[in-house]
Amino acid sequence: xxxxxxxxxxxxxxxxxxxxxxxxxxxxxxxxxxxxxxxxxxxxxxxxxx
Amino acid sequence: xxxxxxxxxxxxxxxxxxxxxxxxxxxxxxxxxxxxxxxxxxxxxxxxxxxxxxxxxxxxxxxxxxxxxxxxxxxxxxxxxxxxxxxxxxxxxxxxxxxxxxxxxxxxxxxxxxxxxxxxxxxxxxxxxxxxxxxxxxxxxxxxxxxxxxxxxxxxxxxxxxxxxxxxxxxxxxxxxxxxxxxxxxxxxxxxxxxxxxxxxxxxxxxxxxxxxxxxxxxxxxxxxxxxxxxxxxxxxxxxxxxxxxxxxxxxxxxxxxxxxxxxxxxxxxxxxxxxxxxxxxxxxxxxxxxxxxxxxxxxxxxxxxxxxxxxxxxxxxxxxxxxxxxxxxxxxxxxxxxxxxxxxxxxxxxxxxxxxxxxxxxxxxxxxxxxxxxxxxxxxxxxxxxxxxxxxxxxxxxxxxxxxxxxxxxxxxxxxxxxxxxxxxxxxxxxxxxxxxxxxxxxxxxxxxxxxxxxxxxxxxxxxxxxxxxxxxxxxxxxxxxxxxxxxxxxxxxxxxxxxxxxxxxxxxxxxxxxxxxxxxxxxxxxxxxxxxxxxxxxxxxxxxxxxxxxxxxxxxxxxxxxxxxxxxxxxxxxxxxxxxxxxxxxxxxxxxxxxxxxxxxxxxxxxxxxxxxx
Numbered sequence: 001x002x003x004x005x006x007x008x009x010x011x012x013x014x015x016x017x018x019x020x021x022x023x024x025x026x027x028x029x030x031x032x033x034x035x036x037x038x039x040x041x042x043x044x045x046x047x048x049x050x
Numbered sequence: 051x052x053x054x055x056x057x058x059x060x061x062x063x064x065x066x067x068x069x070x071x072x073x074x075x076x077x078x079x080x081x082x083x084x085x086x087x088x089x090x091x092x093x094x095x096x097x098x099x100x101x102x103x104x105x106x107x108x109x110x111x112x113x114x115x116x117x118x119x120x121x122x123x124x125x126x127x128x129x130x131x132x133x134x135x136x137x138x139x140x141x142x143x144x145x146x147x148x149x150x151x152x153x154x155x156x157x158x159x160x161x162x163x164x165x166x167x168x169x170x171x172x173x174x175x176x177x178x179x180x181x182x183x184x185x186x187x188x189x190x191x192x193x194x195x196x197x198x199x200x201x202x203x204x205x206x207x208x209x210x211x212x213x214x215x216x217x218x219x220x221x222x223x224x225x226x227x228x229x230x231x232x233x234x235x236x237x238x239x240x241x242x243x244x245x246x247x248x249x250x251x252x253x254x255x256x257x258x259x260x261x262x263x264x265x266x267x268x269x270x271x272x273x274x275x276x277x278x279x280x281x282x283x284x285x286x287x288x289x290x291x292x293x294x295x296x297x298x299x300x301x302x303x304x305x306x307x308x309x310x311x312x313x314x315x316x317x318x319x320x321x322x323x324x325x326x327x328x329x330x331x332x333x334x335x336x337x338x339x340x341x342x343x344x345x346x347x348x349x350x351x352x353x354x355x356x357x358x359x360x361x362x363x364x365x366x367x368x369x370x371x372x373x374x375x376x377x378x379x380x381x382x383x384x385x386x387x388x389x390x391x392x393x394x395x396x397x398x399x400x401x402x403x404x405x406x407x408x409x410x411x412x413x414x415x416x417x418x419x420x421x422x423x424x425x426x427x428x429x430x431x432x433x434x435x436x437x438x439x440x441x442x443x444x445x446x447x448x449x450x451x452x453x454x455x456x457x458x459x460x461x462x463x464x465x466x467x468x469x470x471x472x473x474x475x476x477x478x479x480x481x482x483x484x485x486x487x488x489x490x491x492x493x494x495x496x497x498x499x500x501x502x503x504x505x506x507x508x509x510x511x512x513x514x515x516x517x518x519x520x521x522x523x524x525x526x527x528x529x530x531x532x533x534x535x536x537x538x539x540x541x542x543x544x545x546x547x548x549x550x551x552x553x554x555x556x557x558x559x560x561x562x563x564x565x566x567x568x569x570x571x572x573x574x575x576x577x578x579x580x581x582x583x584x585x586x587x588x589x590x591x592x593x594x595x596x597x598x599x600x601x602x603x604x605x606x607x608x609x610x611x612x613x614x615x616x617x618x619x620x621x622x623x624x625x626x627x628x629x630x631x632x633x634x635x636x637x638x639x640x641x642x643x644x645x646x647x648x649x650x651x652x653x654x655x656x657x658x659x660x661x662x663x664x665x666x
Contacts, residue, residue, distance in 0.1 A: 011592070011603040012624065026582040028572040028609060038606045040592045 006044075012036035055130040064131065069169070071177070071360045074451070074469035075387025075423055080172045086165040088136035088144075089122070093160035096124060096132050100152035100161065108140050110217075114207045117217035122152050122161075127215050136161065176387045176414040179371070180407065181357055183393035186241030186347045190248050194237065194344055199315045200225040201322060202342045205236075205260060212267055222272065224341045226320040230272060231340035235324060236261045237310060238281040242347035252368050254347035255397040258285045261345050262298045269301040277303045278337060280310055280326055288401070306335075313342060348397045361388050362449055364578040370396050372573065381410040384578050385449055386423070386469065389413050428472035428489045428544055430465050436484035437462055443476035443485055448578035452476060473577035474548030478587065490548055495541065499557050502539040507561030508637055511538040511625050514549045519570035519611045526615030527622075534622040537629065538566075545569065547580030551591055554605060558595075559644040563632035564604055564625050571609040581609075598643045604632060 003022035009015070010031035017032060021041055029039035054060050063082055070081040104120035112119075112126045121140035124132070142148035144163035153161045185206055188196045196202045201224050203211070214220040224231045238257060241249035258281070265277050284305065286295040299305065310326040316338075324337045350369035351357070358365055362385045364372045371394050374382040381389050389410035392403040417423060430443075430452075439457035444450075451469035455462050463485075477485040483492060502510055515521040521542050527534055543549055546569025557565050567588060575581040585607070592602040606628070608621045 011606065014603075026572075026579075026585060029585065036606075037608045038603070040602060041589050043593055 007042040009040050009042050010034060010036055011038040011040055016042075051128065051130045062130065063170075065135065068360060074466050075417065076175045076468065078174045078177055078387065080174060080177070082170050082172060084168040084170060086138070086167050087133070088138065088162060088165045089134045090158075090160040090162065091131040091133035093158045094131075094133040095158060096134065097157070098124075099155045099157070100134060103151040103155050105149060105151070106140050106142060108137075112210075113217045114204075114210045116207070116210055176389065176417050177361065178389045178391055178407075178410045178414055179357065179361060179363075179383070179394060180391040180410075181351055181354075181394045183348045183370075183397065184351055186249060186254075186349050188240045188344045188346050191240060191344075193312050194240070194310070194342070195313045195315065195322070196344055199313070199320075199322060199342075201231075201315075201320055201340065202313065202344065204240075204344050204346045205257065205264065206346065208264060208343045212264070212271070220271075222268070224320075231275065233276040233278070233339045234268065234341045234343065235322070235337060235339040236264070236277070236279045236343045236345055238279065238284075238345045239309065240344040240346050241349070243282065250347060250349060250368065252397070253285065255285075256399045257345040257347060259288070259291055259294070259399065261343075262286070262291075262295050264343070265298045265303045266294070266301065269298070269303070278339065279303060279305045280308055280324070281305060282307070282309060288399070306330075306337075308335075310337075348393060351394065354394070357394070361385060362578060363388070364448075364575065365573075366396075367573045368396075370394065374576070381406055381413055384471070384576065386471070387417065423468060425467045426470065426472045428487060429467050429470040430472070430474065430476050430485050430487050432462055432465060433484045433486060434462055436482045438482050438484070439463075440482070442479050442481070446475045446479045446583055448473065448475065448580050471577055473545040473580035474543065475545070475577070475580040475583045478548055478550040479583060487544075487548065490543060492550065492552070495543070495548075495550075495553055496556055498541045499553055500560065502541070503557065503560040503562055508563050508632075508634065509537055509629075510562060511535065511564050511566065511622070511629060512557045512562045513538050513540045513566045513568065513622075513625075514546065514553065515540050515542055515610075516546045516569040516576075517542055517544045518576045519574055520546070520568035520608075520618070522612035523568075523610040523614045523618040526612060527618040528615075530615045532615055532619040534619040535626040537626060538622050545575070545577045545580045546584040547577060549584065549587070551587060551594075554591055555594075555644055558600070558604070558640050559648070561637050561641060563637055564606065564629045566606045566608060566621065566625055568608045568610050568621070571611055574611050598647055600640050600643060601636070603628070604640075 001023045003020045005018055006021040008017055008019050010033065013031060013034040015031055015033040030037060031039055055062055063084060065087055066082050066084045068080060069083050071078060073079045100122045101120045104122050106121040107118040109115040110117050110119040122134050122136045124134050138144065147163060188194060188204060194202060210216040211218055212220060212222050222230055238261060242254040242257065245251055261279055268275055268277055284295055286292045306328055307330045308326045308328045310324040312325045314323045316323060322339050322342050324339060326335050328335050354365060354369055363383050366372050371390055373380050373390060373395055374384050383390055391407040391410040439455040441454045443463050444452040444454040449469050449471055451466045453464040474487045474490055477487045486492065502512060515524060524540060546567055549567050554565050569581050569584055570576060572581055588607050591605060595602045595605060606625060610618050
């Protein structure tokens, strides 16, 4: 799968930032603000059914 | 190299490429592609008659393009075997034969245009990988004018120009006027120790002493030549290196602390004008030089990713191949039975490469002489009653130690005990709990979680720490007398890859306010890539917690190395601060939500099992 831009959220300082995500090439995530590794890749928001 | 070529116990396969490596320690099967040479090396006497008649001339790669070679050529003077080789990409063509002059003049009739690649299989017990490195191409440093100005060359090109076997037979000349330059400058750290996005951040280790050696060579051959070396700092750390550096200074070589910001060519005489801030005097200086040598750094091979895949190795953030342990197993690869030597592991000089090769050979011979090997006590096992043949285990194994199952033939996954290193990623990823790890079984780890949370669970910090890095980081914090909260309760696993989703969920279900999963940094992982699966699993866990209305930030993830005692203590203090924000109601809600979810999952599974039973 090609790398794509996703939203990351640091679960330590709650900082949200965009970044590249590549399923085949996993890299260590570090929050650019607080240097924590508790960085979650936020799931894509589900499209509104209406 | 000649000795190796002649040795009765050594079989050399030159001009060959490893295509595939399968098996495990003691039983490796290696497929090698022997490329077509079009010249029989056993018959060729290197008489050189073929090159005399070959009409093709292409730049000679060995001489850095300073001279040309023919389509049929001897790769370099000391090549083993000392046999010519025909480069079909340069040849005018063999199908149909367009020229054929070399074949006509070859008295030994050793040129065969119909030669083709050959695949051979070799069975070996151990493998020593020594694939070397490449040199950095300084073209991107536009300010130095490499490739724009003819008189700017690299240290490797300098090596060819001053070598007696080089294109100028050792006469050092500058390319524009073929005259010996009267002033020469060297710029250090080109492509090394760089943090501006160009080059590499690491020190290439060999460039300083290579330049010192080059300056001494110039002093020996051409007295009176003005030599200037522009540097950040000279790293002369080896035995006798400082003496060599002092000798170079005594010979009159000027060492100027400062890296030039600009190089401009004088169009009249092709001299080079360097602008540099001398950081010793704090003044901006201009230097007029006839020739400039860029001391280029070394980089990992471009095909390191392929080598890594072939031999199930891991790489550092710099791209060099990582050893099993930097102090205790510096020549062992993480995969048992594979050893590393030379610059594939890190930039190093000849002496260090020879030392490492000797160590790798000794380590290999220990295994070969013993004829048997001890397998890890902590390995994975398959429970045949639970396996549903999905094959996830074989896909996640960083060591390729699990042979994939087959649903049609009901073949269970086979774990090669000699290849399994015991990371436990397979056991954690198996959704059927069909894989268990000896000594780190689910029951043993869940019992630890239960014991920790048996009393005052809302006061405890549950920490899963990997044996090699995070747990050792905790030890480091302790021995360094660093203060960290007493509430943290560590559960040791061999790798963070062993931390199953259910251990974390169970901790929350039993009332834990905060859980931390910690492991090695990606480049330190002792199990190649097992730590990658930890991060993926954490994403799944955070999503699940979020879905159940539980704050995902109650589950934290940190990569802590054995040397990061400070980080360990800081993370624990941070966890304690976060613990204070978790309310009793929140914990109770979490316990209830997880219990309900577990019940739902159980019902879902029962329905699924029933459906499978009916269909079968």
